[in-house]
Amino acid sequence: xxxxxxxxxxxxxxxxxxxxxxxxxxxxxxxxxxxxxxxxxxxxxxxxxxxxxxxxxxxxxxxxxxxxxxxxxxxxxxxxxxxxxxxxxxxxx
Numbered sequence: 001x002x003x004x005x006x007x008x009x010x011x012x013x014x015x016x017x018x019x020x021x022x023x024x025x026x027x028x029x030x031x032x033x034x035x036x037x038x039x040x041x042x043x044x045x046x047x048x049x050x051x052x053x054x055x056x057x058x059x060x061x062x063x064x065x066x067x068x069x070x071x072x073x074x075x076x077x078x079x080x081x082x083x084x085x086x087x088x089x090x091x092x093x
Contacts, residue, residue: 002034006073017063023072024057037072 007023023039025032039059041047045068048060 004073006037006071008069008071011063011068011070013063013065013068015065019061019063021059021061021070022052022056023059023070028055039070039072042069042071 005025011017021039024037039047041061043064045061045064050058050060052058
């Protein structure tokens with residue numbers, strides 16, 4: 001089964017605002033991604049990606065004063081016998 005997931009986030013910042021975003025699918029599910037996502041920022045802002053101490057992909061940016069729209073879409077697959085969790089706290093390793 002294929003699953004499309006994504007987001008559209010709109011912020012209205014009263015001043016330049018540093019942000020750390022954790023919006024990626026966990027790296028342990030990387031093989032399930034059929035069409036990878038690319039985060040789009042409107043207006044364009046430089047984005048730095050890194051992995052935190054727990055293995056999560058993080059993105060850091062400085063939102064400009066005013067409106068910022070962030071969006072992405074990806075397609076993944078549900079492997080037979082695997083459990084898909086769409087919400088809730090992460091499970092400890």
